[in-house]
Amino acid sequence: MTALPPIIADWFKTRGWALHPHQQDMLDRSAAPATLLIAPTGGGKTLAGFLPSLVELVGGGHAGLHTLYVSPLKALAADIKRNLTTPVQEMGLPIRIEDRTGDTSYTAKRRQRADPPHILLTTPESLALLTSYEDAPRIFAGLQRVIVDEIHALADSKRGDQLMLALSRLDQLAPGLRRVGLSATVDDPQAIAATLARHPDPCPVLQADPGPDPQIEMLVTETRPPWSGGGAQYAIGEVLEQVRAHRTTLIFHNTRAQAEIFFHRLWLENEDDLPIGIHHGSLSRDQRERVEAAMVAGELRAIVCTGSLDLGIDWGDVDLVIQVGAPKNVKRLVQRIGRANHRYNAPSKALLVPANRFEVVECVAALEAARDHDLDGDPRGPGPLDVLCQHILIRACAGPFDADQLFAEVRTVGAYAGLSRAAFDDCLSFCATGGYAFRAYDKWQRLKQTDGLWHLRDPRAAQRIRMNIGTIQDADLLKVRMRRGNRVLGEVEEGFAASLTPGDRFLIGGEVVRYEGLKELTVEVSRTPGREPKVAVFSGTKFATSTQLSSRILRLLNQGSWPNLPGHTAEWLMLQGEVSQIPSADRLLIETFPHEGREHLCLYGFAGQNAHRTLGLILTQRMEAAGLSPLGFVVTDYALLIWGLEPVDDPAALLDPTDMRAGLDQWLQGNAVMKRSFRGVATIAGLIEKNIPGPKKTGRQATFSSDILYDTLAKYDPEHLLMRITRDEALHGLVDFGRIEDMLARIAGIDHRRLSRVSPLAAPLFLEPGKVPIVGEGRERLMAAETERLMAEAGLSAL
Amino acid sequence: MTLRARPGWAKSGAMSHHVLVLAGQTLHACADGSLFWPDQGLLCVSDLHLGKSERIARRGGGLFPPYETQETLARLDRAISENDPSCVICLGDSFDDLDAASGLAEDARLHLSRLQAGRDWIWIEGNHDPGPIDLGGTHLSELAIGGLAFRHIATPAVPEISGHYHPKARVSGMVSARPCFLADKTRLILPAFGAYTGGLRVTDPVLATMMQADAIAVLTGQRALPVPMAALGTGRR
Structure with missing residues (x-):
């Protein structure tokens, strides 16, 4: 058992505190190359992470950076700085602690590079930026430990991939670097451990006492x-x-x-x-x-x-x-x-x-x-290539590099352990030239090979690359500002701002404000106390219900009677059973019925809203081809409702899995979801620069050119690296085709119910917002009818 | 697949154009945005804006790939092979500027000369492309045929056929606005034929005051759909 140095032990004693067992464990294992600690909030997790650093720094012999702390939130870094500085000062330890995030001033950042503190608290993006500097080897030379806090929140995102790539770089600059991950309760600790450790190092998992059940x-x-x-x-x-x-x-x-x-x-x-x-x-x-x-x-x-x-x-x-x-x-x-x-x-x-x-x-x-402690989680695929492209560009900013060496370095990252040389070379070649379709454009010719080493063709490109480091895909946001007093209230999505007309009222920060106009990139508003707001629709981050939770819901629906549900809900389900049937896990329920002059089809897929949206787009396209004139659809996490001019008599034919797979690729190309995914991929990989020196580009301009880039590649270079990344990603993310296939594999057959009117389960779907219109024959028919009506009304039909 | 195919309402071709009568002449406003005059064997297209991406790139602006020129020429190719005109009139703003005309890529030049072979080809000058063009065909500031004047920008001197404004319109049920023709008994304004060209809503006062009260708009797209212009002017944005 490693004992605390007297100065720290005394401090604990004066407070009447004792170490938690997991804190002692962390101390005992401080020499391990990688350790993951799982502890509930309030379990002294952060102290457990820092204790070994404090112990090593007590003597004051270490010069320069010793411990790097990375958290997903800037605010968390600032908070930890406060919480750590207090005991360090009380104990009078010779330890300098500083944070470095997007909010840190330019002068402080410069000073930190020249004279790094012992403990630096930062975010994945600020760390990536630090590694891009030519003096990175000097900054990180003495680094001993890195602590990744809230690693569960990073591990399943591109931010985590970027962070681990940065750590692979730090391994080169500071050999022997030890890694510690701190995580909340998760379903699969081993997966997170594998993400954290330098591949193929082992990474033991320490479990703190989870405390009593909530x-x-x-x-x-x-x-x-x-x-x-x-x-x-x-x-x-x-x-x-x-x-x-x-x-x-x-x-x-x-x-x-x-x-x-x-x-x-x-x-x-x-x-x-x-x-x-x-x-x-x-x-x-x-x-x-x-x-x-x-x-x-x-x-x-x-x-x-x-x-x-x-x-x-x-x-x-x-x-x-x-x-x-x-x-x-x-x-x-x-x-x-x-x-x-x-x-x-x-x-x-x-x-x-x-x-x-x-x-x-x-x-x-x-x-x-x-x-039941039945947590959900989906295994994550291999490391995304757009993040790797950005990593290559960042590496190039720091100075010339050898491709073989960088490849070997990247493969020490768990998520990229299986990366093929061909895939790596594709990324490198994209970074160098932009790819075949863009070979004529100077701005994407960024890397060059001289004497075997890759380097920036124009060193000035480093500034633009650094300005665009990061993998967070924010919706494009506009500042909201009071017209009088210039107070900034917050931000709204550009799309929401575009939907406003002067006089519209919306809510922000708990205040009802009146939209006055758009001034450059700022939404100007004034105060209107006590009026009813127009619904604020900005920033709707929508998650799909997880697979595990969906199957639990299906089990619950099929328990026969529902003593565990409130009466009103149980009655609703009972009525559904009488009028139609309750959806089950092994059969797919599809209802068709007329309503208000339109034909409807309701499919209870329980596959989550993203998969249902994709299914909606595929099915309406197939209905279009069959002359059924669909007009639109709407989705929730449990069902898909399609309406159109003609009834669907044979839904099973629409859902043939082989035909669906075959049509998918072609369908994907023209899809708005693909364009959205592409925009994210192209931004991360460095094809689109969100931040450029000089005046800011609005999101709409960026969307416009990313859509055109997408269309161009779809037509002339569909196998472009970024198109392949987009397809892979969309299939698991926004398109979620995997869950459609899971659903089709799960069911043994389809129950088609033809009803004379709306069923109890389908009824709420009519009230759902976010209806997707289908542009096709049905709409053409309605449009032709509308233009004919207008012509007749104007007495022009004879023309 | 046991899906029933329904009668081919869309593929009938019955509405691939709308018949207009302008100063006694019968013209076809085609669904693709071109104008065909059967009696003269004449095809007219306006505002091709070839070379738009190169111009924007030259000026250091946003990023357009250079493929819209191919796209526009391919559509023009289809319109020509459908109607086999003896004369083609490009009604101005055929190029985004004169540099775009002279800087046209070699394959686009070849494509153009293939289209020009065996027929009269007339470039009417526009505000984006005044002056002579070194690309075959005849270059004119305006032209009169069968009592109809062809010029880029509308004037009070009717009857005339013009372009320039890129009119667009939508009716209820449509998801976005479509390029359209505007026609009254003596004046016809063509939609822009080029890819990636913006447009002016027909409700804009500039267009609304130029056309007679009984004017119609002919929406382009899958079909050519006529609709009274007055029915579009109800303040819908």
Whole structure:
């Protein structure tokens, strides 16, 4: 057992603290090349990570950078700096701690490069940028340890891939570098360990005591949840009561827009003036910081928030977590619940509030899964090549490199361990020339080989590459500013701003504001107190319900009777059973029925909204070819509803898997989802530069040229590297074709029910927003009829 | 597959053009945006904007790939082989500027001369491409045939056929606006034939005041669909 140096041991003693077993374990294993610690929030995880560094730095003999801490959030880096600096100062240790993020000033950054601190706290993007400098070898020369915090949040994203590529680089600059990962509870710790370790190093997993099970329940309300929608406004009164009954409550929402609307309604009914704040990623930094400070000071009784509070900042005494809307994913639910009660040995308390009738079923399934510790997670594929392209460009910024050596380096990253030389060479060649279709364009001729080493053709390109480092794909956001006083309120998506006309009212930061106009890249608004807002639709991050949760829902639907569901929901399902049938896991239920002069088809796929959207696009295309004139469709996580001019008599023929696979590639090409995926891939790989020196390009301009680039490649160079990456990615992400195939493999047959009218389960779909119109024969027929009508009305039909 | 195919309503070709009568002459406003005059064996297209991407690239602007020229020429090729005209009139702004005309890629030049072979070819000058063009055919500022004037920008002197404005319109049920012809009894404005060209809504005062009250718009696309211009002017943005 490694003992603490007296100075640290004494400090613990004066506070009456003792080390947790996992903290001691981390200390004992501090020489291991890689270690992953799984611990619940409040388990002293961060201290466990830093303790070995403090011990090694106690003597003051180390010069330069010793420990690098990487977190997914800038705010977390700042928070950790505060929490670490205090004990270090109290113990009087000779350790310099600094953070470096996008918010750090230019002068501080320069100084850090010249004279690095002992402990540097940063983000994956800032680290990637640091490795791009020519003096990177000097900065990282003495580095001993790297701590990756909240690694579960990074591991399944491109940010994590970029980080691990950067670590492979650091291994070269600082041989013997040890890695530590800190993670919340996850379904597959081994997978994260394999991501963290230098391949093929082993990576032992340490499990801290998870503490007592959380108490999760569904909120019982007097009013029944509505048939559709996501706001859960019916539950405002009961939620307020819960806030009153607890010390501090976190109220999680799935989207920013819903959080805004809920917050607004909460205040309208908040007769006791309970201090309640709002926190989400679209708010201005000022406003977020104010809320964070008030929270830390214990001044707030509740915060309405989104995923922006998912990660580890210590919020003090949270004793209740409320999740509004179905959690979609059991793992995230459990992690959110873990935000309550940071005191180690007390159970967390959580309430689920379904936003609509179907979500009642989903919430019950989710809380049963959480009680059973049945977490969901999908295995991640090999490392994405667009991130590798960016890594190659970053490497080139730092100086000339040898391709063989870089290839070997990249293969030490777990996710890229299986990378073929051919794939690597493709990426290198793309970075060098842009690919065949772009060979004539000077701006993409970036790398050149001289005397066997690759280097930037024009060293000035380094600035542009550095400006575009990162893999976060934000929607294009515009600042919202008060016309008077110039106060920045936050940001909205460009698409939302474009939908506004002067005079429209919307919600931001809990305020109703009036849209005045667009000035350059800023949305100008004025105050309009007490008026009803137009629905704020900005930034709707939509997750699909996970596979595991979906199959639980199907099991729950098929239990025969539903004593575990509220009466109103059980009755609804019973009625569905009488009028049509309950969807099951091994059969696919398809209902067809006429409604308001249109023919409808409702397919209960339970494959998540992304897969259903894809299925909708494929099926409507096949219906179009068969002359059935589809007009549009709408999806939820459990079903797809298509409407058109002609009835579908034989749905089984539409769903033939072989035909669907065959038509997929051709269909994918013209698809808007593909264009969106391409835009992300092309931006990460460096084909499109989001940030350029000089005036900012608006998102729409970027979209425009990325769409044209996509069309061009689709037509003239469909096998271009970026097109291949886009296809692979879309199949698993937004297109989610994998889940369609899983669904088709799961079912033994199709039950087609021809009904005379809408079924109980299908009815809520008519109220769903986000209807997708189909441009085809059906619309042409309606359009021709409309133009004929207009001609006849004007007396021009004889012309 | 046991899907029933329904009667081929779309493929009948019955609405591949709309018949217009302009100052007594019968003209076909075709669904692809070209104008055909059967009695004269004349095909007219406007605003090809060939070389747009090169011009934008030269000016250091946004990023267009150079393929829209091929795209436009391929569509023009189809229109010519469908109608086999003895005369083709390009009604101005055929090139994005004169440099674009002289800088046209070799394969595009060859394609153009193939299209020009065996027929009269007339370049009417536009605001983007005044002056002579070194690409075969005749170059004119305007032209009159059978009592109809062909010029790039509309004037008060009717009857005339012009281009320039790239009119676009939509009716309810449509997802986005489509390029369209505008026609009254003495004036005809052609849609832009080129790929990636923007457009002006027919509700714009510039177009609305130029046309008579009984003007129609002929929407292009899969079919040529006529619709009264007045029915489009109800303030829909």
